[in-house]
Amino acid sequence: MENKNGSIGTVAKKSISSLSSFITTFIIIAVDVLLGYITYQLASMGYIPLTVVFIIIILLISAAFLIPKLSHLRWIAVGLSAWLLFSIFPILFTIYNAFTNYGDGHLISQTQAIEQITNQTYLPETGKAYEWVAYRSDDNDYLLWVKDNEGNTFIARPVESEGDTRIFDVVTGENGIGEIDDEGVPVTIEGYTRLNRILAATDQNLTNIKFGDPEKTIQVRSPSEAAELLPLYEYNPDDNTFTNQQTGKIYYDREGTWTARDGTQLIPGFTSVIGFDNFIExxxxxxxxxxxxxxxxxxxxxxxxxxxxxxxxxxxxxxxxxxxxxxxxxxxxxxxxxxxxxxxxxxxxxxxxxxxxxxxxxxxxxxxxxxxxxxxxxxxxxxxxxxxxxxxxxxxxxxxxxxxxxxxxxxxxxxxxxxxxxxxxxxxxxxxxxxxxxxxxxxxxxxxxxxxxxxxxxxxxxxxxxxxxxxxxxxxxxxxxxxxxxxxxxxxxxxxxxxxxxxxxxxxxxxxxxxxxxxxxxxxxxxxxxxxxx
Amino acid sequence: MSDQVIEKKTRTISQQRRLGLILRWVLAVVLIVFSIFPVIWIVSASIDPVNNLATQKLIPDNAGIQNFRELINNPIFPFFTWLWNSIKISVITTVLTLSLTTMAAFAFSRFRFKGRQELLKTILLVQSFPNLLAIVALFSISKQIGDVFAALGLNTHAGLILVYLGGAMGMNIWLMKGYMDTIPRDIDESAHVDGANDWQVFSKLILPLLRPILVVIGILSFIGTYGEFIIARTLLTKRELQTVMVGLQIYTSGQYTQNWGVFSAGALIAALPIMIIYLVLQDQIVGGLTAGAVKG
Structure with missing residues (x-):
């Protein structure tokens, strides 16, 4: 009788323990996925050292909970992860920083610096041109209608404006667009006034506004022409240089700042290892x-x-x-x-x-x-x-x-x-x-x-x-x-x-x-x- | 004759005793004044409607609670929001510190595994570096984490708590392990024989015995977190997220001499919970101090 009870108990215990180990595995996988996502994002931002720490933490937690031989680590894995991240890593990071120029002008990673510099644009004097018509609201918001050489038309909001769609097609009834004339230009847009040639030519703001998306930015070049902006600097990953598309000048990486031969520098620079310079100073x-x-x-x-x-x-x-x-x-x-x-x-x-x-x-x-x-x-x-x-x-x-x-x-x-x-x-x-x-x-x-x-x-x-x-x-x-x-x-x-x-x-x-x-x-x-x- | 001499001697001895006692009490009064004068002064300032450092008197005229009322109503210095933030952060940090360190200490005390000694020594050595020294690194780690996962980054209480937790592991694991080592291992071995697993031994047997050390570490952790201000100030820049210590420091960095009364009222309210904890639980705290904790 007692024996029977005992065996039922054992079976129940076993199934409970296999259930609980299933739940544990499930939770650990969920945690790993979350941490893995963060790690992936960190890596794509170029935060390599922190990425490495996160990988170590993922390995530690997974090993502790999924490998039975290392089950004693379960007791310390979470505490140890916090300790690694906010006690050990800061010390190592400080030591690393001591050998870099991290500080004003060198605050971001190389990946971020490249992205920021690549985003700088210029207005070419020749190249693809558009006809344009401008609209202005009472609050000094602007819209730009453009038509390219093939006759395609669209309307663009300023790059700084809120909302996702900054470029949209010219269709009556959408986005407050009223009647469209023979040229394809909207006669009215709700909330905006169409500027005539003289008003547009004398408007102080118009030539300074960039219209469209960061990828396709259009600026007014002359009273008759608007043009698409081009990236000012082209990055060459092979030798880590930037070339100015307007002047042809080449900028070389010098301790975290891209510098041309004549001494001009690109802003921003990035954090770069400079050896013992800090200690020497x-x-x-x-x-x-x-x-x-x-x-x-x-x-x-x-x-x-x-x-x-x-x-x-x-x-x-x-x-x-x-x-x-x-x-x-x-x-x-x-x-x-x-x-x-x-x-x-x-x-x-x-x-x-x-x-x-x-x-x-x-x-x-x-x-x-x-x-x-x-x-x-x-x-x-x-x-x-x-x-x-x-x-x-x-x-x-x-x-x-x-x-x-x-x-x-x-x-x-x-x-x-x-x-x-x-x-x-x-x-x-x-x-x-x-x-x-x-x-x-x-x-x-x-x-x-x-x-x-x-x-x-x-x-x-x-x-x-x-x-x-x-x-x-x-x-x-x-x-x-x-x-x-x-x-x-x-x-x-x-x-x-x-x-x-x-x-x-x-x-x-x-x-x-x-x-x-x-x-x-x-x-x-x-x-x-x-x-x-x- | 010899009787007289003895009588005289005892009289001088008792006179000396009395003189010594009087001297001791005089010194005691001086020490007491030295220790509590700032406290009395701040209490007086808090009920002084003049609210000005220069003209404050020890016994204020027209004492009242204007300064306290000002604390409630000031929209630029949301004092009670700060106080609540501090209490919330300290309680959560303390609870998490206790759970994580107790479990880690159990492993270090009861299991024998590869790298155990090396890990313990590293933890001990690392904890003696003030984490303030790595503040730049802490700041950029928080910023980087925040860039991809905003809920744990700069300007979040969760991020700050994480930073505190990481710094709290060292000494507390050590204190806790030391205490656990004094609990005989025979207890858990006999429980193991009876079929208990590690978790049951930990939660049913060891944990109840840890009450005294849990109280000490809990109090010290709460007080330490509550009083910390520089990491909080670096990681939290939004006014409504800040802690009461940061708030009081901000308060005095401006025209504090003109707002002395309001500052005093705030300081008093902020200090009171900790003072009460200390005075009520002083014996337990003294035990923890002699075990190697230094007030932060």
Missing amino acids: FATSPGLRGPLVTIVTWNFIFASMSLLLTFSLGLLISVIYGDPNFKGKKLLRSFLIIPYTIPSLITILIWRGMLNPNLGIVNRMLESVLGISPDWFNVSTLARIAILTVNTWLGYPYWMLVTSGALQSIPSDIYEAAEVDGATGFQRFWRITLPLLLVSVGPLMIASFIFNFNNFNLIYVFINGGPPIPTATTTAGYTDIIISYVYNLAFASGRGVQYGYASAISVVLFMLIAVMSLIQFRFTNMWEEVGENV
Whole structure:
């Protein structure tokens, strides 16, 4: 009896599992089709690196769900795909960008640049000609009736006009066309007035308007003639050149810009690999190197001082108030944790208001008590002091929480032994507490150093890295750290956006961070932890 | 005589104690003032009808809720739309982060497969690079995806959430795996013997035990996403799509000294949910912090 039930159960289970595997396969195929479509589109736009990433993601997901041997990958495939796309690929892409001229004038891919340049047209002085008649509406919309040499007629709207049909046949009753005269010209078109020869010849706009589709564009050449526009540049894929059809001039690809022998260039250019140029510029240009030395030095000072100040204040508080006999500990902690509970961006904005040199509450108080009014925003040293103060405010509760936990875990018999040996309180702190503490919170200190090393929010939001360094040729200030400098270089530089150059600095910063992180992992057992449980 | 000496000594010791206690309380008051002054000041500004940085007093005359009313009615700064965007984005990101990282951590903790160690080490190393540093790349990836599939591109919340998700994998997988390793594997082995498959072990056995770490990662992820502003600002350029942090930053980049009261009211409303989460759940959060998370 029981046996029977069991076998029925197994059969049911089996059919359920084959049904569910069928559904899984179906869903995976659907996902693959969607991703495949995106991948195909990306490839046709010329976004090759991203196409490759998408192919990897498709392979990963398909393998995980369709190959039983790799079924453990099901658990990580989706997360891993997101990680590949938005953690790994951006890093690789940044490294690639560092070797390109990606930036103003070179923002698009070669495929797109070719398409844009091929779309440029010119009005030939000879060639296929049309007779024409123009119509104008009260809102200054135009229509053009044309007839070619064989006697075919049609009407064209301007290229810029909305709607899909910009060229249509001359048929009474359609598109508001009224009666048609012997020549085939509509006498009236609803909403438009037919322009007579004189009106048309004197119309200011008419000769500037392009009529028809992008593929078949017609422009008025003279009072008697209209002509079809021709592509101005012809692309030759064999040697990657453009030839100007009007002048015969040839443009060669020079680091992402098609340039003629006389130096004239075609716009737009495209993103092109330029080797180590960004790094060389980084190392040799005095206008760039000058601020960079200031910025890197300050970056290290800022991160070290931030760590020292927040750690010291946090530790001081937990040592002074760690005493179990001290009443009101819980209450005090609740108050002191408050800076930590406010989203840091908001805190920074509040401090910016409070420290405003002319209007802020801090200077109003200093003014009335001490008669001084320090300019926190425009004097470099004061700005740096202000930033460190704000960061101390932001960061000490973290260390207060961490150190008070770590202090409790130091065994008390060590202190008793030290007391027996006659050590003073001071000695006990320096010789026992601090060394033991540093061992247990050391890794967190390195993490905090790295965090502050890249504390973009504070620097950028407080006074955007200011005050400006006068000798710098790029946007750079005395409180800028590398990451805020890079950001401004990429998005807000006075010299236009320079993604390639910004990426080159990012790569250098990546290497710095990698070294610091590896030191952190040495200190912790994280690295070893991986090896365990194998 | 010796009695007197002892008495004197105890008196000095107790006097010293008292002095120490007084000093401690004085210092405590100084620290408290230092910590909460900006908060008090912003609360005062938010109910001060003067709405001007220069003339704001600590105790405002004619306190009222004009500034809050202004927040609701300002069409150029749709504050509550921003707030809603932020909450929506943070909740979705948190839920997805939790599901993806928990499942990935389960695989890393329970299965032994080729490349497992290398993958874990790579994840750990990569997560220490701030994704802000690759902001140009993130921007162009979003743009390129948007060119072919607009629903995930620039100026979409879905696209932003994807970017956040990709950046959230590293540390969280690590924290979660560490916690899972402390759950003895005997538990799942005996379940396997009883005929349970991996999914059942995961969902019925392991998942309920993960509650504490899920809470920590959930809170930290929510707070981190809610407070993030630079990626949001780069990827979302339409005003009505932006998040509250971006909004507040925009608000103060203009004539903020004249609109200080309204900004304060907004800052207060935006900060309040996070402050409450922290104060109520501080013990759990402290646990997560010491495990290696740094506030972002």
